[in-house]
Structure formats: structure tokens, C-alpha cells
Amino acid sequence: MSKQSKRIEALVYHAKPTPGKIKVVPTKKYASQRDLSLAYSPGVAEPCLEIEKDVNNVYKYTAKGNLVAVISNGTAVLGLGNIGPEASKPVMEGKGLLFKIFADIDVFDIEVDTEDVDAFIETVKNIAPTFGGINLEDIKAPEAFEIERRLKEELDIPVMHDDQHGTAIISAAALINALEIAEKKIEDVKIVVSGAGAAAISCTRLYQACGARRENIVMLDSKGVIRDDRDNLTTQKAEFATDRKIDTLTEAMENADVFIGLSQPDIVTPEMLKSMSANPVVFAMANPVPEINYQLAIDTREDIIMATGRSDHPNQVNNVLGFPFIFRGALDVRATKINEEMKMAAVKALSKLAKEAVPEQVNIAYAETRLTFGKDYIIPKPFDPRLIAEVPPAVAKAAMESGVAQEPIEDWDRYKNSLLERLGSDNKLVRMLLSRAKTNPKRVVFAEADQLDVLKAAQITHDEGVAIPILLGRKDAIVKLMDEIEFDADVQIIDPKSDEELERKNRYAKAYWEKRKRQGVTIYSAEKKMRERNYYAAMMVNEGDADAVITGYSRNYPSVVKPMLELIGMAEGVARVATTNVMMT
Incomplete structure (x- = not known):
């Protein structure tokens, strides 16, 4: 789409059918x-x-x-x-x-x-x-x-002045996670801040609250490095004046660990990036054109951890991750102010959320196959439905603990449910089922755990305490995928074709043969069936080694349901089997 077409589209959007x-x-x-x-x-x-x-x-x-x-x-x-x-x-x-x-x-x-x-x-x-x-x-x-x-x-x-604190909160959460990936400590890193406006000052103050040291920070404005021997500095600029005898961004970037850009487009060169330390963290947040082009930056340094303010690149520092949820938490406890404790609570909640398993609808919304904590995912995505249930409670709790809440919350589960219901971002039926499942987690066999989406589902059920997953499939493939999505939990992995499962496989085959021998099943054919994951999974339930099976991701319905009918069978007095389909729109 041309620049003129985008302009017309934006104007029509604001004007039609109703202005505003x-x-x-x-x-x-x-x-x-x-x-x-x-x-x-x-x-x-x-x-x-x-x-x-x-x-x-x-x-x-x-x-x-x-x-x-x-x-x-x-x-x-x-x-x-x-x-x-x-x-x-x-x-x-x-x-x-x-x-x-x-x-x-x-x-x-x-x-x-x-x-x-x-x-x-x-x-x-x-x-x-x-x-x-x-x-x-x-x-x-x-x-x-x-x-x-x-x-x-x-x-x-x-x-709250969002231009100051919104950017500060989101970028601080991103910085904490980026430094963790880079294996650096915030108190040790050298930080260059390009820009000295409201957002830059607020960001730098919050980084200090997170542990950054003032002596490790160099700030620049339109005139160059803000030094303590410069005249006519504002109070805010003087707060970050350095005693280093340097004048330019080029000098400041040498051996720096972190670059924070809240200034002008295209002021950072590839040479500047190359002069930074190993695993540099670069937040080029000038909008719409960042301080250095994203593609140019990642082409220049393979080890760079990069964020921008743009939605078309990974790691968007977007204020919408902060201000709606910070005010939501503040309003819900009738806070008299938004204080430093509440802002820091939002930072920690966002930082923590980025490390958790990402719901599939977020991957779909952003056309990603899998988002996992790493260089290209250091902060949550704006349309992550978990934000409403994670950030406001953290902010509200901080307001209560710091003494500025006038209406304290007592039932946090009820509060979280009310937040989800506000946006219809969750489904009452699903919430009810999840709540019930968490009270007594069952052993669930994921019969196609060597499929990425199935394994991610198992990871989420494990992380959220919904079920105790048992992973069925090719063990080498499952282990490799688990490493990719950082699913490092101690869960049972079973490969029905492996000799490691010979004893259990023989036991299952014998039980299957006893059940089906009058229908022409031989012990040999029973043993062969137990190498098939759906027959094996059904026998696990039948023999009490598991409570439920999830299958059918990559196979058609008849081939999936047949083993269940043959092995698990119907309860006494039941003459007809039915299925239930739930469509969520």
C-alpha cells in the first residue's frame, strides 16, 4: 500500500461512518x-x-x-x-x-x-x-x-503521565528479561540513553530503581552527551550528568551493554553497534522510524537483543501493555495515587508473564508458530489475553501493601474472574472446567505429543496445574521439541515402539487379547496393536495407568475412536456411545 493510500485509509477510518x-x-x-x-x-x-x-x-x-x-x-x-x-x-x-x-x-x-x-x-x-x-x-x-x-x-x-511512566514500565520489564538472556546483571551494565525528554528521564529513573547504577549511565540530548560541566542544565538533565570526558554518541557507545533510544530516527550506525560489548541490548524506540533500522541492526550483530516501538518487529515496547492494566488495578482498589511500588509491580508482572507458556490464540493472532521466552520474545504481546488477569492484580496488591488502597480486595480468585468477564476474553464454561480440573488434576495421556501444538497444550496444562501430562510418541522427537519450547518439567515420556516399554506393552497386549480373543484377536495381533499409540493410550486408561486420553490431532476420527470403543468400552447399562462438540466463538 502506498503512503498516499495509507493516508486516505487513516482519514476515512476516522471520518466514516461517524466522526471520531x-x-x-x-x-x-x-x-x-x-x-x-x-x-x-x-x-x-x-x-x-x-x-x-x-x-x-x-x-x-x-x-x-x-x-x-x-x-x-x-x-x-x-x-x-x-x-x-x-x-x-x-x-x-x-x-x-x-x-x-x-x-x-x-x-x-x-x-x-x-x-x-x-x-x-x-x-x-x-x-x-x-x-x-x-x-x-x-x-x-x-x-x-x-x-x-x-x-x-x-x-x-x-x-499518571503515560508518556513518562508507560514507556518506562514496559521497557524496564523488557530490559530485565533481555539482560537475563544476555547473562548480565543490571547493576554492572553500561547504559547509553539517547534522549532527555519526559520518557527518557522516567525510563532511566526506573532502571535505577531496578538496580542500574547512575555512574554507569550516559545520557544524551540534541547537543550531545550531558556532562556535569555543561551550563544551563535542567534539574532533570543534571540528575544524569556524567563526569566522563566524552561528547558524542559514537564515544558513548564504545563497550556499552545497553542502548536506550527515545530520540531521533537513524542516529545509530552499524559501526556504533559493532563497538558495543558482547550480547548488546538495543531498544530503538523512536517512532515511527527507530534510531537504527531493525533489519540493519540484526544483520550487523547476530548476538543483539533488539526491541523497537513498532508492531512489525519482535519485542514491541508498546504502552498499551501498561496503562490500561495499571489504571484498572488502581481503580479497583480506589487507590489515591499510582506510586513507585505499583509501577514496579507492573514491571515484575510483565517480566514474569513473558517467561510463561504462550496461549495458542496469541501465536495465531501474531502469525507465529511458537512464541517462547528468548531474544525475539522478551515482553508479552499486546493482545495476550492473560494481561488483564495478571497485571491489575499485581498493581492492586502493591497499592494495598503500600497503604494507598481505600477498597482492599479480599477474594483474589473472584477478582481475577471478574477481570476476565469484563472483556469476555475468557469463557465461563472453560473457566469452570479449568477450575474444577485444578482441584483434582488427572493423569492425561497426550497420544500425539511429538506434534508441536499437542506438546504445547501439554506444557500449558502442566504449568497451570490443570492436569498431569503423560507424553506419548517418538521419544527423540518429543525431547527435541521440549528443548525448543523450554518445557523442562519432569514428566513421563512413553514411546510405544521402544523396547523400554516391553514389559508394560506385553501386559497390555495380554489384557487386550483376553478382552478380544472371541472376536478373532490373536496374541500376536494384540502385541502388534500395542505398538500403535491410540491402542496403547486406550489401554493405559483401561488398566488404570492414566485417567484420560487426548488424541485425534493428526489422525481421522474413525481411526481414533475405534481403539477407545474396543478397549475402554461402555459402562454397564449403556447401549449407545455419543460425542459432545463444544464450539467457542
């Missing part, structure tokens, strides 16, 4: 006169009086508790700069859309026509009673620091 991307939808019935009398006059007076008695009742009778304001003055919009409040509105509406689809949070976007810090703060304070939280967006530095600091001090609801 969000709207207000009623949550109560309004068809009858009775409904309207409850919604407005005279019925509305009752909740008004209850709120007058106790202002906290506003969370009980209004949408305040699930309503966030996305507020900007349009002074630092995406990569567009100071384009003004009206021109920033499509971005703010987009932010509202993301809040809703990822965390079921309602949003009013508010564009404020002032660049005066005091006037902006006063405006936000005056409208704050409407909202359960404030998301500041696209405000230029250094004003952004002052605005956020004062609003956090003066308001009793969560306030």
Missing part, C-alpha cells in the same frame, strides 16, 4: 417514562442526597470509579510535536479506545487550551471530581514533570 472513535453509551434502561423518572427527575435526587451525606457514595451511585480523563494540551503529540489541543484530539480519542478495549475503562478525552503550567493544573484540579483517575498525555518536558508532580500531591485520585 468513541461515544457515550447508556448503562441503564431508558425505554419507559418510569425509567426516565429514575434516571433524571425526580429519582436522581435520591443518590444526590446520599452523596451529599458521604462523598464516597459517588463511587457507589455514579460511573466515577470506572472513568478516567485522558488530558493533554497537545504540546508533544506522538512524533508530531506541538500541534495544539484540537489536533491532539484524535490521539486522545485513540487512547480512550485502548483503555476501553484492553481494560474496560471508560474515558472522556479532554484537550486543554493552555501551555501555562499553573492554568493547566488548575483546570485539571477543577474537573477532577468527575473522574476516578487522570491520565496525562503528550505534554512537553520539562513542564510535564511539574504538572504531574503537583497533581499527584494535590489530588486524591490516581494521576
Whole structure:
């Protein structure tokens, strides 16, 4: 698609059939006169009086508790700069859309026509009673620091400037995992930060909170390296001024372990990458054009661990992994602020989630055959359905432990289920079955465990405690695949064709022969059948060595069901066998 075609497509998307991307939808019935009398006059007076008695009742009778304001003055919009409040509105509406689809949070976007810090703060304070939280967006530095600091001090609801903290949280989680893969310690690595705006300052502060040492950090702005002998540094820049006598990015990159780019396109050269230490970590997060082209970077260094802000490359540092879920957790415990403990909880939750087995729907969504923790997968994907159930609870728990939660959560399982139900991202039937399975995990034979998808299913059942998997198939193939997907659990692997299983195979053959000899089965044919995995798996269940079988991935239905009918048979008094199909849409 040409650049002009993309431009037209984007304009049509925003203009048709209805201008904009969000709207207000009623949550109560309004068809009858009775409904309207409850919604407005005279019925509305009752909740008004209850709120007058106790202002906290506003969370009980209004949408305040699930309503966030996305507020900007349009002074630092995406990569567009100071384009003004009206021109920033499509971005703010987009932010509202993301809040809703990822965390079921309602949003009013508010564009404020002032660049005066005091006037902006006063405006936000005056409208704050409407909202359960404030998301500041696209405000230029250094004003952004002052605005956020004062609003956090003066308001009793969560306030977060996402350009600062969103990027910081996601990139910190990615950095922790990247350094683990590179086998480096964060307290030892030399870090180069290109950029000194709100996002760069916030990222670097959070890296320090994770263990990075200030003396190992070099920060650059448009004038070059920020040195302690430079004049007219802002307070924020002075915080990261180095005493090293270097001036350029080229000098800073020599023997560096980590490059963090929040600056300009194409400023990093292949030569700079080559001068870095072994297994370099490079986060080129300028958007839409990173500090170095992704393909050029990986062609230059085979050992590089690379992330960008783009969705068309692995390891996208995308703020949508953070802000919807951080506000979700904060709102759900009615936190008075979003503090450092809550941000660090989000970092740890994201870092941990990237190391867990990836659901198949995520692989399908991103056209991947298998996503596993490694150089090309150091942070979760934005459409990972597990995010809603993992990050908000971590944030909410941190809010409670740090003393800023006004409505503590007591039943965490119930809370997690409520999060899943918010988006319909899980299915009640499946959740019920999983919950029941976890209470008493059964021994399940995966009869085609040498198939990648089957083995991944077995891995997930094991990791989530749903079942005790028994892997059936070619042992060498299973072991190789397990190594590829990092499935290193101590599980039983059985190859029906192997001589290692001779004793059990003979026992099964004899039992099969006893059961079927009147139908013409010989002991020889019984022994031959036991080399077939579906007959072997059915006998495992029949003889009490397993509780259930999963099969049929690569074979047709008749060849799969026949061994089950021959060996397991029907319960006493049952004359007909039926199957149940469940379709999830």
C-alpha cells in the first residue's frame, strides 16, 4: 500500500461512518417514562442526597470509579510535536479506545487550551471530581514533570503521565528479561540513553530503581552527551550528568551493554553497534522510524537483543501493555495515587508473564508458530489475553501493601474472574472446567505429543496445574521439541515402539487379547496393536495407568475412536456411545 493510500485509509477510518472513535453509551434502561423518572427527575435526587451525606457514595451511585480523563494540551503529540489541543484530539480519542478495549475503562478525552503550567493544573484540579483517575498525555518536558508532580500531591485520585511512566514500565520489564538472556546483571551494565525528554528521564529513573547504577549511565540530548560541566542544565538533565570526558554518541557507545533510544530516527550506525560489548541490548524506540533500522541492526550483530516501538518487529515496547492494566488495578482498589511500588509491580508482572507458556490464540493472532521466552520474545504481546488477569492484580496488591488502597480486595480468585468477564476474553464454561480440573488434576495421556501444538497444550496444562501430562510418541522427537519450547518439567515420556516399554506393552497386549480373543484377536495381533499409540493410550486408561486420553490431532476420527470403543468400552447399562462438540466463538 502506498503512503498516499495509507493516508486516505487513516482519514476515512476516522471520518466514516461517524466522526471520531468513541461515544457515550447508556448503562441503564431508558425505554419507559418510569425509567426516565429514575434516571433524571425526580429519582436522581435520591443518590444526590446520599452523596451529599458521604462523598464516597459517588463511587457507589455514579460511573466515577470506572472513568478516567485522558488530558493533554497537545504540546508533544506522538512524533508530531506541538500541534495544539484540537489536533491532539484524535490521539486522545485513540487512547480512550485502548483503555476501553484492553481494560474496560471508560474515558472522556479532554484537550486543554493552555501551555501555562499553573492554568493547566488548575483546570485539571477543577474537573477532577468527575473522574476516578487522570491520565496525562503528550505534554512537553520539562513542564510535564511539574504538572504531574503537583497533581499527584494535590489530588486524591490516581494521576499518571503515560508518556513518562508507560514507556518506562514496559521497557524496564523488557530490559530485565533481555539482560537475563544476555547473562548480565543490571547493576554492572553500561547504559547509553539517547534522549532527555519526559520518557527518557522516567525510563532511566526506573532502571535505577531496578538496580542500574547512575555512574554507569550516559545520557544524551540534541547537543550531545550531558556532562556535569555543561551550563544551563535542567534539574532533570543534571540528575544524569556524567563526569566522563566524552561528547558524542559514537564515544558513548564504545563497550556499552545497553542502548536506550527515545530520540531521533537513524542516529545509530552499524559501526556504533559493532563497538558495543558482547550480547548488546538495543531498544530503538523512536517512532515511527527507530534510531537504527531493525533489519540493519540484526544483520550487523547476530548476538543483539533488539526491541523497537513498532508492531512489525519482535519485542514491541508498546504502552498499551501498561496503562490500561495499571489504571484498572488502581481503580479497583480506589487507590489515591499510582506510586513507585505499583509501577514496579507492573514491571515484575510483565517480566514474569513473558517467561510463561504462550496461549495458542496469541501465536495465531501474531502469525507465529511458537512464541517462547528468548531474544525475539522478551515482553508479552499486546493482545495476550492473560494481561488483564495478571497485571491489575499485581498493581492492586502493591497499592494495598503500600497503604494507598481505600477498597482492599479480599477474594483474589473472584477478582481475577471478574477481570476476565469484563472483556469476555475468557469463557465461563472453560473457566469452570479449568477450575474444577485444578482441584483434582488427572493423569492425561497426550497420544500425539511429538506434534508441536499437542506438546504445547501439554506444557500449558502442566504449568497451570490443570492436569498431569503423560507424553506419548517418538521419544527423540518429543525431547527435541521440549528443548525448543523450554518445557523442562519432569514428566513421563512413553514411546510405544521402544523396547523400554516391553514389559508394560506385553501386559497390555495380554489384557487386550483376553478382552478380544472371541472376536478373532490373536496374541500376536494384540502385541502388534500395542505398538500403535491410540491402542496403547486406550489401554493405559483401561488398566488404570492414566485417567484420560487426548488424541485425534493428526489422525481421522474413525481411526481414533475405534481403539477407545474396543478397549475402554461402555459402562454397564449403556447401549449407545455419543460425542459432545463444544464450539467457542
